[in-house]
Amino acid sequence: MRLFARAIDGLELPAIEKISEASQDDPFQVLIGTLLSARTQDATTAAASARLFQVARTPGTMAGLSVKQIEKLIYPVSFYRHKAAHVKATCRILVEQYDGRVPTTMEELLTLPGVGRKTANLVLIRAFKSLKNICVDTHVHRISNRLGWVRTRTPDETEQALYRATDEKWWPLLNLYLVTWGQNVCRPVFPRCGSCLIREHCGQVGVTRTSKA
């Protein structure tokens, strides 16, 4: 993890990291940005979030938009119709049940439409400064397995395995380090193992073809 901290220095950061920084870790923007980011390129997530937050920055104002309006603002994120419906429904719940605030527990966050453990963990880490959570997305799942830290089939299994396999002090940073590495170096297809600064510590488990670059 210390190597990762040095290795990601200067690399392009994930969209959610930028949204969090720009909004000073506003829980609502972290929540909505993460909802939009699923299976979507970072640049698309960043642009869609910016358009949406320009029109509505609070659960109250966003709940006042129609699903169609939200769809138009967030297009072309993947599954934009589903996500628009989830955003609208989530905002209504925040207004009606949580006084316009984002709830602060995993159990409550998981009741919001479209919110799974990845989104809930990221909100808890970024917006509420939790030191007890690990956010596992597809990059964290893939790289943890390639490194040999865990041997798991799903991101949820990886999250639980990482709690056992890693030192607690790194938990809040695991997502940032591994997502940045996954987008820039340890990519899903043709990882850049030849120029990887972590290579001597990596089992390269399941890696069969690497980038020639």
Ligand code: SF4
């Ligand atoms: S050596 Fe290859 S598989 Fe291992 S972390 Fe680096 S890029 Fe990923």
